[in-house]
Amino acid sequence: MVQIKRLQEDGIDTLAVIGEIDASSSIELDLSIAKSVGEGFKKILVDCSSLEYISSAGLGVFMSYIEEFKDKGISMVMFGLNEKVANNFSILGLADLLHICGTKEEAKQLVNELSI
Amino acid sequence: MRARALIRITFLGAFIAWLVLIFSDVTILFSDIRGLHPDIPVWLPRFVFDLYVLCLFYYYKFKIEKEESLNFTDLLWRVFATGLVATVVSLGLRLILFLLGDTALATNILFTDVVYHINLALFLSFLMAAFTSWKRLILYQKSKWLIRVWTVFEFTLLFALLYDSINSGANGTLSTIIAVLLGGLGLVLTANMKWVAYLNFKQKWTSLLLLLLAFFYLGYFFYTTTRLADFIGIQSTSFLDFREHTFSLSIFGFVMVYSLFSFLVILFNLPTSSVFEQKLEEVVNFQRISQSIQTEQSEESVYNILLESSVSSVFADAAWLEIKSASEEDRLFTYGISEPEARAIQEHVFNNKIKGVLDQGVDKTKNLSKHLGTLKGARFRSLLSFPIVVKGEAIGTLAILKELPEGFNKEMTRVVSTFANQAGISIENFRLLEEAFQNERYKEELKIAKTVQKSLLPENLESNDDFDIAAFSQSADEVGGDYYDTIRINDHKVALIIADVSGKGTTAAFHMSQMKGIFHSLAQQELDPHEFMVRANQALVFCLERGSFISAIYFVVDSKSREITYCRAGHCPVLYYTCATDKSAYLQDKGAALGMVKNKTYCNMIDVYQLKYEKGDVMVLYTDGITEANDSKGEEFGYENLEKTILEVKNKDAKEIQEHLISRLYEYSGTDDINDDFTTMIVRFK
Numbered sequence: 001m002v003q004i005k006r007l008q009e010d011g012i013d014t015l016a017v018i019g020e021i022d023a024s025s026s027i028e029l030d031l032s033i034a035k036s037v038g039e040g041f042k043k044i045l046v047d048c049s050s051l052e053y054i055s056s057a058g059l060g061v062f063m064s065y066i067e068e069f070k071d072k073g074i075s076m077v078m079f080g081l082n083e084k085v086a087n088n089f090s091i092l093g094l095a096d097l098l099h100i101c102g103t104k105e106e107a108k109q110l111v112n113e114l115s116i
Numbered sequence: 117m118r119a120r121a122l123i124r125i126t127f128l129g130a131f132i133a134w135l136v137l138i139f140s141d142v143t144i145l146f147s148d149i150r151g152l153h154p155d156i157p158v159w160l161p162r163f164v165f166d167l168y169v170l171c172l173f174y175y176y177k178f179k180i181e182k183e184e185s186l187n188f189t190d191l192l193w194r195v196f197a198t199g200l201v202a203t204v205v206s207l208g209l210r211l212i213l214f215l216l217g218d219t220a221l222a223t224n225i226l227f228t229d230v231v232y233h234i235n236l237a238l239f240l241s242f243l244m245a246a247f248t249s250w251k252r253l254i255l256y257q258k259s260k261w262l263i264r265v266w267t268v269f270e271f272t273l274l275f276a277l278l279y280d281s282i283n284s285g286a287n288g289t290l291s292t293i294i295a296v297l298l299g300g301l302g303l304v305l306t307a308n309m310k311w312v313a314y315l316n317f318k319q320k321w322t323s324l325l326l327l328l329l330a331f332f333y334l335g336y337f338f339y340t341t342t343r344l345a346d347f348i349g350i351q352s353t354s355f356l357d358f359r360e361h362t363f364s365l366s367i368f369g370f371v372m373v374y375s376l377f378s379f380l381v382i383l384f385n386l387p388t389s390s391v392f393e394q395k396l397e398e399v400v401n402f403q404r405i406s407q408s409i410q411t412e413q414s415e416e417s418v419y420n421i422l423l424e425s426s427v428s429s430v431f432a433d434a435a436w437l438e439i440k441s442a443s444e445e446d447r448l449f450t451y452g453i454s455e456p457e458a459r460a461i462q463e464h465v466f467n468n469k470i471k472g473v474l475d476q477g478v479d480k481t482k483n484l485s486k487h488l489g490t491l492k493g494a495r496f497r498s499l500l501s502f503p504i505v506v507k508g509e510a511i512g513t514l515a516i517l518k519e520l521p522e523g524f525n526k527e528m529t530r531v532v533s534t535f536a537n538q539a540g541i542s543i544e545n546f547r548l549l550e551e552a553f554q555n556e557r558y559k560e561e562l563k564i565a566k567t568v569q570k571s572l573l574p575e576n577l578e579s580n581d582d583f584d585i586a587a588f589s590q591s592a593d594e595v596g597g598d599y600y601d602t603i604r605i606n607d608h609k610v611a612l613i614i615a616d617v618s619g620k621g622t623t624a625a626f627h628m629s630q631m632k633g634i635f636h637s638l639a640q641q642e643l644d645p646h647e648f649m650v651r652a653n654q655a656l657v658f659c660l661e662r663g664s665f666i667s668a669i670y671f672v673v674d675s676k677s678r679e680i681t682y683c684r685a686g687h688c689p690v691l692y693y694t695c696a697t698d699k700s701a702y703l704q705d706k707g708a709a710l711g712m713v714k715n716k717t718y719c720n721m722i723d724v725y726q727l728k729y730e731k732g733d734v735m736v737l738y739t740d741g742i743t744e745a746n747d748s749k750g751e752e753f754g755y756e757n758l759e760k761t762i763l764e765v766k767n768k769d770a771k772e773i774q775e776h777l778i779s780r781l782y783e784y785s786g787t788d789d790i791n792d793d794f795t796t797m798i799v800r801f802k
Contacts, residue, residue, distance in 0.1 A: 023619050030663070055792075056618035056740070057663070063712045064663035084752075092667060092686035093708025093721060 001025060004032045012111060013041040018050040021058030030061045037065075042074050043111045047104070049080030059092055066097055075099070075114035079107035123178045130171035130241075137164045138233045141356050145229050148354035161356045162281035169277060169363070172241055176248035188256075188311050189319050191249040192326040198245040199333035202238035206340060209234060225351050232344035236358055239337040243364075246330065246371040253378075254308045262308065269301040277363040291362045298366040306374050309381045317389045320382050327379045334372055394429065398531060401425035402538055415546055416449070422514070422539040423451040429535065430528040432516045434496065437504075438462075439512040453496075453517060461499070461517075498523035502536040506544045514539070562594040562622075569595045569625050572632050578602040578610045582675040582802055583729075585612075586770035588778050589795040596793035597624025598739050599631050603639045608676040611639040614797050615668035616687065616739040618709075623664070624793075630659050631666055645670045645683035646724045649710065653685070653718045656711035665711040669737060673729075673799075680735070681726050685710050688740050691759060693766055695732030700759055700766075703727075733801045734773065736762055741794025742777075745785050753784055770800040 002025040005016040013036045021029055036044055046062075062078075069076055079101040081089065089095050099114065101107040141161040147154035180186070180194055209231055216222040255266060276294045315323060345357050358364040404421055423435045434452030450458055498518035503510040514536045518524065569591075577585040587600050597617030604610050615631050617624040634652050643651065648670050656666060667686035674681070684690070686709025693700040708721040729735075738758070745753040758777075765776045777796055782788070 023621075026663075056616070056665070056667070060618045060663035060665055063665060066712075067714060091688060092665075092712075093706065094686075094712075096706075096708065096721060097713065 002028055004028060006032065006036065008041075011041070012043040012045055012108065013039070014045040014047055016047040016050065020053040021051065021061075022053070022055045023057040026055070026057040026061050029058060030064075033061065033065060037068070037072070037074065042072075043115050044074060044076040045104070045107050045111060046076065046078040047080055048078055048082075048085060051081070051085055054085050054088055056092075059088060059094060062098060063094060073115075075111050077101055077107040077111045077114070079104055119178055119182060123175060126171050126175035126178065130168055130175055133164045133168035133171055134233075134237050137161055137168055137237075137356070138230060140164065141233060142226050142229050145348070145352055145355045146226055148352045149225065158354070159281065165356060166277055166281050168237070169240060169244070172244040173248075176244050180245065180248045181252060186252075188253065188315060189322050189326070191252055192323050192330075195242075195246045195249045196326045196329055199242045199330055202242045203333050203336060206235055206238055206337070210340075225348060228344060228347055229355055232341065232348060232355075235337065235341050235344060236356075239341055239358075240364070242333060242337065243367050243371055246375070247367055250371065250374045253311050254305050254374075256308075256311045262305075265301060265304055269298070269305060272298055272301065273363060273366065276366060277361075280361045280363050294362050295366060298362075299369070302366070302370040302373060306370075306377050309378065312378065312381050312385055313392055315382070315385075315389070316393050317386070320386055320389055323382050324379060327375050327382070330375050331372075331379075334368070334375070338368065398429050401429055401535070415543060418539070418542050418546055419449045420451070422535065422542075423449060426514065426516060426532050426535045427451055429531055430500075430516060430524065431518075432500075432523070433519045434517040436515050436517075437512060438515075439504075440510075458515075461496070461515075465499075495519055497521040500524050500529060500532055502533055504536050504543070505540045506547070511540075511543070565622065565625060566594045569628070572629055573599070574601050577797075578604050580610070580675055582678070583673065583799055584770045584802070585797060585799050586774040587795070587797040588774050589793070591620070591793045592741075592791055593621045593793075595622055595625035596620060597628050598741070598793040598795035599628045599635075600737070600795055600797045601632065601635055603636065605639060605642050605672065608674055609642070610673045610675070611635075612671040612673065612737075612797070612799070613639075613668060614687065614737040614739065614795065615666050616741075616793070616795075618663075618665050618667075620793055623661075627660060627664060627666060630656065631668070635670075639670075644724065645672060645681050646719070646722060649683045649685050649707075649722050650719045653710045653713070657714045660711040665709040667709040678730075679726060679728055681724060683707060683722055683724055685722060686712075688738055688743060691736040691738075691755075691762060692727070693734040693736075693762060694730070695734075695766075696730055698766075700734075700763060702755060702759075729801045731802060732767075734762065734766060734770075735799040735801075736773075736777075737797040737799070739793065739795045741792035742781060742796060744792060745781055745794065746791070747784050748786050753781065757784070770798045773800065774798045 002017060002019040002021050005018065007014045007016065015032055015036065017029065019025070033044070062076075065076070068074075077099040080103070081100060086095075086100070089098070089100065099107075099110055101110055140156055143156055144154045144158060144161065146152075180191070186194070213222055213231065221227050251266065255262065258266075272294065276291075276298065279290065279294065312320075341358060345359060348355050349357065402425075404425060419437050419439070423437055426432070427435045434450070436451070436453060436458040437449040439447045439449070448455055448458060496517040496519055498520060500516040502514045504512045504514055514532070516524070516532055573589055574587075577587060579585055585602060589596070589598050589600065591598065597620055599615040599617070600613065602610060602612050613631075613635050615628070615635075617627040617631070631652075634655050638648050638651055649668075652668070652670075660666070665686070667688075669682060669684045669687045669690060671680055671682040673679075682690075684703075684705050684707040686707060689702040689704060691700060691702055703725070705725050706721075706723050708718065713721065736758070743753055743755055743758060747753075761777055761780045762773065765773050768776070774796060777798070781794070
């Protein structure tokens with residue numbers, strides 16, 4: 001089960017992902033990101049500090065947006081990944097494709113730099 | 117067969133008893149007139165009379181009471197037929213007597229006695245037939261109490277019969293007590309008329325007629341036998357006078373009273389019989405609707421039966437049923453009304469903005485009828501409308517029409533609303549049934565998919581003098597997305613692959629089959645692992661849907677140079693045990709999963725690694741289902757556990773290592789119900 005909370009400040013849309021993302025709950029993640037993109041945000045932060053587990057389907061969701069973000073000039077930065085989740089990202093080789101930071105401040109800075 | 121024999125025996129018994137009765141009675145009468153002492157005992161006629169009655173009792177018991185197929189009018193018909201035969205015979209006798217005129221024979225007392233006995237026998241036979249039939253009618257829908265009362269009644273009658281034969285003359289105190297008792301019991305029993313309610317209108321008329329004729333027979337016989345008995349009585353009292361018998365009088369009285377009561381009850385029930393018939397029809401209609409789900413092939417049949425049933429239950433002239441559905445356009449089923457006509461009324465009602473058409477709570481008859489009056493050319497003057505609800509959602513409207521104005525009352529409204537509810541349930545059941553069939557079919561198809569997918573995984577894995585391989589795969593769903601395979605490239609090179617499709621279930625299984633196709637076509641071309649991955653990615657990028665990817669590791673094992681060349685595309689890192697140093701490690705290397713990056717940059721994201729293998733080395737390939745297997749507390753099996761488990765059996769051969777790992781895994785999760793696909797392939801070098 002997953003819960004996604006959205007918070008908008010300074011033109012940055014922050015998605016706080018709480019819980020676990022498996023094949024069925026990945027749809028929810030997909031919808032949230034799509035909504036954010038649909039609303040025209042160019043800077044998206046994903047707060048993973050409360051994300052306990054992510055399955056391959058969940059990783060697929062992030063991955064599926066890489067091309068779209070590139071085309072639309074949207075930058076997405078993730079932060080606060082726990083070790084297990086981070087490991088999942090790096091095994092898949094996603095760490096090189098996505099922007100991953102340790103803290104929210106770093107992430108904010110990175111997303112601002114990227115969108116210039 | 118046995119019943120038939122019994123019927124014949126009892127009939128024969130009755131006949132013989134009757135013959136003896138006539139003979140003895142005539143003899144005694146003759147002796148009395150001549151002032152002689154009779155050669156036979158005086159009690160003989162009374163005794164054989166009892167025998168005759170008992171034989172008749174059992175004769176009718178077998179003939180009428182045990183006959184299951186008789187319905188109420190059949191029973192009355194039996195009584196009537198018996199009476200008819202008896203009366204015709206008696207009238208025949210009368211005709212003979214009339215033809216004889218005032219001859220010596222006709223006035224002879226002995227001859228009169230014979231005629232009297234024939235009439236009495238016919239009379240009693242008719243009485244017993246009626247008695248047995250009435251018994252069946254009274255005991256229809258019997259209770260324990262009623263059966264007891266009846267048994268007491270029958271035994272009292274038997275007692276009266278025996279008492280009569282011992283004590284001639286019905287004037288004793290005991291006779292009076294018996295008569296009163298029988299009268300009381302008879303009245304209690306007479307109150308049981310439940311069968312009348314089950315007669316339909318036509319049957320009631322038939323019954324009235326039959327009962328009327330039965331009265332006639334009773335009256336005729338009573339009159340005839342009384343006249344004859346009077347005639348004999350003037351000259352002698354030494355004959356069997358039925359009027360002195362409590363039994364005969366009681367049974368006559370009982371049959372008479374019950375016939376009379378039945379007649380009256382049926383007569384007064386005549387006007388209301390249509391109501392009962394209607395109720396019965398409602399019940400039958402309900403049954404038809406319920407049964408139609410099982411027997412009928414389509415929803416349409418259920419709708420048509422509903423229309424027909426509701427129209428016939430409230431004596432309506434027409435009805436329509438409109439079924440709304442999201443996917444298709446509204447469907448209209450009509451009965452006794454054409455579709456354009458129904459549409460016209462709908463439009464008219466809609467145009468008049470009449471509220472409450474779909475509301476069950478209000479009585480709509482008046483409102484709608486008034487509005488129908490304003491519709492030109494409509495033949496209907498009353499309209500009743502109900503919503504049909506399935507799972508709390510109105511799926512349609514049932515409308516009932518009558519040509520009469522103000523044609524529906526509250527009762528009818530209730531009946532139709534019950535029909536509408538029942539129809540809702542029926543339709544829901546029908547849809548559920550349909551769904552269940554569909555699910556069953558899907559299950560079957562999944563089973564086929566499972567067999568097909570099983571056949572995609574190799575039965576035999578490559579091996580040679582340098583290494584042997586053991587593999588195991590299990591899917592969480594019917595079909596899974598894990599794949600492993602081996603292929604021999606040439607005499608010293610073997611290609612190995614392990615892959616995991618993101619997600620699980622059917623989609624994953626399809627992608628897995630694509631992976632197999634790619635592996636088999638590319639591995640044959642002796643490509644190096646890097647080239648293999650780049651080409652596989654290129655192929656998969658356009659095959660996989662958005663968000664899907666495949667993680668894989670591709671190995672080429674060269675037994676000539678004793679080298680492994682491999683590429684890791686986002687798959688779980690390989691666990692490698694080196695025998696020489698007795699150490700194991702996960703091979704940390706770089707590589708992105710297949711199908712994620714849709715351009716040429718992928719070739720920079722993947723690296724080729726090489727390592728030399730020695731005798732005794734073990735290479736463990738697995739999918740994330742193994743490391744992510746949860747125990748009862750939700751803790752993952754993890755990399756450390758995996759490593760530990762392998763080290764426990766590091767010196768065993770590939771098959772043993774694999775079996776140990778899988779049994780450990782099941783032990784750890786504590787259940788057979790795994791939630792992800794898991795696969796392992798163990799390579800042991802020799």
